[in-house]
Amino acid sequence: MSPRPANGANEASTTIDGVDALSISPSSTPPARQHHFPTHDDLLDFVTNHWRDRWVTTDLPSEAVLDTYARRPFFLLISVDAPITIRWKRFQARHQQQQQQPHLLPPTTSPSPTPTTTPTDLETFIHLSDTHLYSPQTGTHPLISRATIRLLNTSPSLAHLYATLGNLNLPDPSRLRPSWDSYFMALASLAAQRSNCMKRRVGCVVVRDKRVISTGYNGTPRGMRNCGEGGCGRCNNMGIGTRSGAGLATCLCIHAEENALLEAGRERIGDGRDGVVVYCDTCPCLTCSIKIVQVGVGEVVYAQGYSMDGETAAVFREAGVRLRQFVPVSLFYSFFLPLFSFAPFREWVWW
Numbered sequence: 001m002s003p004r005p006a007n008g009a010n011e012a013s014t015t016i017d018g019v020d021a022l023s024i025s026p027s028s029t030p031p032a033r034q035h036h037f038p039t040h041d042d043l044l045d046f047v048t049n050h051w052r053d054r055w056v057t058t059d060l061p062s063e064a065v066l067d068t069y070a071r072r073p074f075f076l077l078i079s080v081d082a083p084i085t086i087r088w089k090r091f092q093a094r095h096q097q098q099q100q101q102p103h104l105l106p107p108t109t110s111p112s113p114t115p116t117t118t119p120t121d122l123e124t125f126i127h128l129s130d131t132h133l134y135s136p137q138t139g140t141h142p143l144i145s146r147a148t149i150r151l152l153n154t155s156p157s158l159a160h161l162y163a164t165l166g167n168l169n170l171p172d173p174s175r176l177r178p179s180w181d182s183y184f185m186a187l188a189s190l191a192a193q194r195s196n197c198m199k200r201r202v203g204c205v206v207v208r209d210k211r212v213i214s215t216g217y218n219g220t221p222r223g224m225r226n227c228g229e230g231g232c233g234r235c236n237n238m239g240i241g242t243r244s245g246a247g248l249a250t251c252l253c254i255h256a257e258e259n260a261l262l263e264a265g266r267e268r269i270g271d272g273r274d275g276v277v278v279y280c281d282t283c284p285c286l287t288c289s290i291k292i293v294q295v296g297v298g299e300v301v302y303a304q305g306y307s308m309d310g311e312t313a314a315v316f317r318e319a320g321v322r323l324r325q326f327v328p329v330s331l332f333y334s335f336f337l338p339l340f341s342f343a344p345f346r347e348w349v350w351w
């Protein structure tokens with residue numbers, strides 16, 4: 001099921017191949033393959049009993065309803081947005097079409113003032129859009145901000161939009177459940193949030209046979225002042241240490257990988273070389289890489305590069321430790337570009 005807050009130019013009630021539409025209040029002329037329910041709970045019960053089929057609804061009036069839907073593992077929230085100038089032009093075009101052929105237009109959900117004979121000026125449209133998005137009672141912005149996939153629809157036509165959506169393969173089941181890589185890297189990223197190091201926040205997770213053995217983040221040792229409170233002179237002296245990786249020999253901060261390896265211990269990593277994977281949100285430095293090798297890790301997965309990736313890769317290569325970069329798939333798609341962009345996303349994938 002893929003409900004989405006409607007906020008683009010294509011909120012029209014449509015039925016996509018293989019996807020049936022669901023709504024709460026029936027329209028006067030329901031097209032085939034639409035289902036209507038008295039309440040949201042009824043809708044959810046129906047989909048739960050038929051969850052292997054594909055369903056879409058735009059009936060998502062509040063966060064309370066979203067909370068109910070979001071409990072189900074088959075639910076995916078998709079938002080559709082567009083720059084306001086583009087939405088205004090589309091709105092004007094619809095207005096013009098409505099004047100000429102009122103019977104051909106489907107109902108719209110946003111922002112839709114009562115049709116008039118005069119076009120809506122941009123300022124009025126912005127006011128309507130602000131109300132649609134930010135009204136304390138009915139604004140859709142809180143829903144949009146929770147979307148798993150955010151689509152920026154600047155397509156010149158519905159046909160172009162549908163073709164692009166087809167390429168995205170939105171119903172792909174992997175969107176509903178994170179891969180192992182996504183899952184463990186999200187945990188490493190979460191661990192990094194606990195870091196107090198002034199230089200850089202880094203997180204790490206040691207995994208054996210798909211089970212987390214330990215986590216770690218960087219910072220000064222226990223009993224010492226936190227790096228963020230002046231505990232490490234090197235990290236806090238921006239004069240000599242601004243370059244990434246400079247002065248590491250005088251740093252008092254234990255690295256995320258070191259903390260995770262210390263926590264796991266040699267015994268638990270043991271001989272499980274093939275099954276032991278270290279997930280780092282940043283590529284390990286040279287001194288961490290030799291410890292990772294020594295303790296018997298089989299594979300290192302990292303997200304972001306660091307200043308000595310080449311040296312680290314050489315160590316792992318010689319020692320027979322696999323090294324690969326995990327690139328999270330963007331959940332923000334823009335149709336503005338010829339196809340769509342996979343710009344780095346600010347968050348880890350939680351689909």
Ligand SMILES: [Zn+2]
Nearest residue numbers: 197227235253
């Ligand atoms: Zn530090």
Ligand SMILES: [Zn+2]
Nearest residue numbers: 232235251252
């Ligand atoms: Zn330091």
Ligand SMILES: [Zn+2]
Nearest residue numbers: 255284285288
């Ligand atoms: Zn390190």
